[in-house]
Amino acid sequence: MKLLDKVCVVTGGTSGIGLAVVRLFAQHGATQVVMSLDVDGCDDLRKEAAEAGWPVRVLVGDVGDPAVWEDAMAVAGEVGPVDVLVNNAGYGIQGTVLETSIADWEALFKTNTAGVFLGCRAVLPQMVTRGSGSIVNVSSVAGQIGMSRRAAYCASKAAVVGLTRAMAVDHAKDGIRVNAVAPGTTDSPYFDKIAADVADPTVYRRYLAGRQLMDRLADPQEIAQAVLFLASDAASFATGSVVTVDGGMSVV
Numbered sequence: 001m002k003l004l005d006k007v008c009v010v011t012g013g014t015s016g017i018g019l020a021v022v023r024l025f026a027q028h029g030a031t032q033v034v035m036s037l038d039v040d041g042c043d044d045l046r047k048e049a050a051e052a053g054w055p056v057r058v059l060v061g062d063v064g065d066p067a068v069w070e071d072a073m074a075v076a077g078e079v080g081p082v083d084v085l086v087n088n089a090g091y092g093i094q095g096t097v098l099e100t101s102i103a104d105w106e107a108l109f110k111t112n113t114a115g116v117f118l119g120c121r122a123v124l125p126q127m128v129t130r131g132s133g134s135i136v137n138v139s140s141v142a143g144q145i146g147m148s149r150r151a152a153y154c155a156s157k158a159a160v161v162g163l164t165r166a167m168a169v170d171h172a173k174d175g176i177r178v179n180a181v182a183p184g185t186t187d188s189p190y191f192d193k194i195a196a197d198v199a200d201p202t203v204y205r206r207y208l209a210g211r212q213l214m215d216r217l218a219d220p221q222e223i224a225q226a227v228l229f230l231a232s233d234a235a236s237f238a239t240g241s242v243v244t245v246d247g248g249m250s251v252v
């Protein structure tokens with residue numbers, strides 16, 4: 001029970017990595033506020049939490065909208081001050097710089113980067129006042145290496161790494177740890193959507209798996225374990241770290 005009596009806010013917690021985080025955090029005793037754009041996913045999570053008896057409040061909202069963070073903090077205020085924030089909501093787009101429209105670039109940065117900034121702005125004041133807190137940002141291996149036709153995505157996730165390190169520097173004195181996880185290719189609904197659009201989904205999945213030294217995709221639970229470690233007191237000496245969980249993708 002690594003998160004017993006802790007109030008945790010998790011974004012994008014209705015699918016893939018975020019849902020695995022919510023389930024794992026629940027098993028570790030967390031009280032959670034989950035925010036996601038996915039209305040049906042929010043309904044499903046409400047049902048799952050009610051059946052399992054997990055203390056989880058679920059909110060439909062866009063992490064890129066400052067007003068939504070006011071709502072989230074009001075909901076969190078009903079259960080207590082926030083101990084942990086997991087900025088997980090995000091998505092990817094394909095394309096070189098020349099293939100990426102300005103609108104797509106701005107929309108991606110609004111979610112992947114501004115969403116992280118806004119989440120941190122929302123929880124930091126009370127963390128500073130209490131002199132404790134743990135923030136875990138979900139970046140990507142794409143934030144650490146160059147990848148073909150992922151210009152905007154690589155840039156948005158590298159920005160998350162920069163923000164993580166800068167915040168670690170600014171808030172170490174406040175007792176707040178800020179870390180990031182950099183997942184490799186993870187078997188989430190995100191890839192189901194992409195695979196649905198390609199000529200041969202099986203061949204595409206083989207290609208994705210082959211990018212990892214381990215020759216497979218990550219299970220979302222394998223990424224959630226790293227998020228749990230950084231979120232919890234088990235990582236009490238870690239701040240400004242980027243924990244790469246990529247099946248060896250970035251070492252070659």
Ligand SMILES: NC(=O)c1ccc[n+]([C@@H]2O[C@H](COP(=O)([O-])OP(=O)(O)OC[C@H]3O[C@@H](n4cnc5c(N)ncnc54)[C@H](O)[C@@H]3O)[C@@H](O)[C@H]2O)c1
Nearest residue numbers: 012014015016017036037038062063089090140185186188
């Ligand atoms: N799947 C991978 O291979 C992989 C690899 C590295 C990093 N990541 C990162 O992990 C995170 C989770 O990805 P996933 O693969 O689980 O994707 P997913 O599509 O399965 O889940 C993403 C979740 O974020 C929510 N979301 C998206 N935009 C949002 C917004 N603006 N406001 C609120 N919620 C929003 C969605 O509703 C969904 O619940 C993302 O940040 C992604 O970039 C994924």
